[in-house]
Amino acid sequence: NNKVKISPSILASDYANLQSELERISTSDLIHVDVMDGHFVPNISIGAPVTAACKKVCDVPFDVHLMISNPLDYAEDFAKAGADIICFHSECDSDTEETINKILSLGKKAGLAIKPATPIDEVVKYLDKLSMVLVMTVEPGFGGQSFMESTMPKVEAIRKINPDIDIEVDGGINAETIKIAAKAGANVFVAGSAVFKSENPAETIAILRKNAQD
Numbered sequence: 172n173n174k175v176k177i178s179p180s181i182l183a184s185d186y187a188n189l190q191s192e193l194e195r196i197s198t199s200d201l202i203h204v205d206v207m208d209g210h211f212v213p214n215i216s217i218g219a220p221v222t223a224a225c226k227k228v229c230d231v232p233f234d235v236h237l238m239i240s241n242p243l244d245y246a247e248d249f250a251k252a253g254a255d256i257i258c259f260h261s262e263c264d265s266d267t268e269e270t271i272n273k274i275l276s277l278g279k280k281a282g283l284a285i286k287p288a289t290p291i292d293e294v295v296k297y298l299d300k301l302s303m304v305l306v307m308t309v310e311p312g313f314g315g316q317s318f319m320e321s322t323m324p325k326v327e328a329i330r331k332i333n334p335d336i337d338i339e340v341d342g343g344i345n346a347e348t349i350k351i352a353a354k355a356g357a358n359v360f361v362a363g364s365a366v367f368k369s370e371n372p373a374e375t376i377a378i379l380r381k382n383a384q385d
């Protein structure tokens with residue numbers, strides 16, 4: 172079985188208190204940074220300067236999710252900001268292969284994301300170069316949406332093709348839906364609201380991890 176990793180999304184955190192919010196999730200395996208450009212998705216979140224500031228006060232590896240139209244042009248900024256994994260969307264305007272090569276040349280791990288309606292063929296052809304595939308379980312753009320179980324056959328299909336790669340799911344993950352995604356073969360779990368809206372994020376992370384392993 173693949174190692175279970177919990178990746179809380181700081182999109183759901185209090186941006187006025189990022190350092191203390193990062194301390195609340197210090198037991199997580201990864202930190203998920205949602206970058207939105209108001210163009211690829213209809214919302215604007217944070218960019219490389221805020222990512223760099225967070226990295227300075229946090230030892231957990233950063234899983235940066237670029238929901239932007241031109242990831243090729245920004246990969247270097249996020250590499251410099253301290254991203255460990257740089258994940259971008261197959262539906263973006265940049266050339267996929269060129270962008271993967273760029274991320275790898277910057278010494279970072281590359282991840283490729285697909286929206287709910289995008290077929291797995293768009294990621295399968297690049298699996299050899301990728302550390303992670305991100306199967307969106309909501310339409311990207313906003314936190315707090317409901318998990319789309321209809322995306323699970325894609326997780327199952329990718330897992331069948333590659334037993335070792337990290338498969339991440341993102342959107343609507345909570346203590347219940349994480350079981351469904353884990354059963355389908357996902358092993359990296361983004362959770363925004365479930366973690367940050369809870370009283371005790373460390374306990375929530377532990378529950379998520381346990382439910383994913385059962």
Ligand code: DX5
Binds near residue numbers: 182183341
């Ligand atoms: C959606 C983002 C997600 C989001 C998840 O576009 O990619 O990472 O923050 O938030 P929850 O867990 O609240 O659905």
Ligand code: ZN
Binds near residue numbers: 180236
């Ligand atoms: Zn995300």
